[in-house]
Amino acid sequence: MEANKILKTDFLDLLFEDRNKAYGAYQLRKTYNKRITTALLITAGLLLLIFLTSFLANQLEDKGSKELKVEDVVLANIKEPEEQKPEPPPPPPPKQEPPPKVEMTKFTPPVIVKDEEVKKEDIPPEVEKLEDTKIDVISQEGIKDQGIAAPVVDEGKAVVEAPKDETNYDQTFTKVEVEASFPGGEGQWRKFLERNLNASAPVDNGAPPGSYTVQVQFIVDKEGNVSDVKALTSHGYGMEDEAVRVIKRGPKWTPAIQNGRQVKAYRKQPITFVVSEG
Structure with missing residues (x-):
């Protein structure tokens, strides 16, 4: 293309120089601005239509809300509060004869x-x-x-002497209000037995398979010392000896309580040995 025509020629004509303009791309680019303008006008028209529709709907709602509905109001019959009658004065105190x-x-x-x-x-x-x-x-x-004055009697009152506590607190109690307990409670007592008790003692002494419960009785004094430990059962096979040995070597207990005082009392403890077959 000649130089003097380049300055006057459209950019699309230069771009599609020596190309097939009937293919479609040339025509699409040629009408691009027109189509964009048409799309913008249609969008603006739709937005304006939506705005007008919303505005008219609001106006119609406002007019409808201004309509007042008048209903008959029925007033309830309100009774006047009854006058409270004054309470009668209390009766005068009885006359006391001089x-x-x-x-x-x-x-x-x-x-x-x-x-x-x-x-x-x-x-x-x-x-x-x-x-x-x-x-x-x-x-x-x-x-x-x-010259004799009559005794004054206050009716309804009497002096009751409290019963005397004749309990001998130096005896060894068999029943108390609060039994002696191991330091830390039953859980710590169970752990102490499991750690120190030789569970294989009946097996070592030839005990047949089975479950054996040994009853051990002992005394916990006022200071918590354990004494007079002895077995109340006689299963044999070294079970009673082992239970007595473990309880004797235990620490001090918390003494029993009777009438708020620490007392010396008996304590019983069952210990079960299990011998398995084979």
Whole structure:
């Protein structure tokens, strides 16, 4: 192509120079801008249509919501609260009768005067009449003062003496409120037996297959010391001797409790040996 025509020729014409323009690619590129513009216009139209539809729908909803629905309102009959009647006053306390008057005779200190100057009320009574009469600063009629005060009894109350505790706490108890226990509880006691007990003792002594439970009794004193260990069963084959040996070599126990005091008490312990066949 000539140089003066290159500046005036479209880029697509230069690109498709000496090429088959009827193939389709040339035509697609030639109409690209037109198709893009058409697509943008159609998209904008759809968006505008959606916006207008939403706006109109909102307007219709607002108009519908402004409609008021009037209903008849029925007022319930409200009863006025009844006037609370004042509570009647408590009854007055019962009248206590005054204590009976005690007969008294006025004491007149002796004064030396003439007989005609002595007043009748100042004449002292006879000695016999003063024996059962109380002397005071005035004279008063009433009952004789016997000088005996009646005991005051407070009904409904009585003094009950607490029972005396006659328990001998130095004895060895067979039953107690809280039994003696191994330090750490039953779990630690079981571990102690498993670690120290020779489970093969009956096998070594020729015991036949089976399960053997040995009962061992011992005493735990107030300080937790173990003593008087002995077997209550007699299976033999060295089982009782082994159970007694292990319990004797154990540590101190926690003493038993009776009435809140540490006491000396018996303790029993079963130990089972199992001899398997073969």
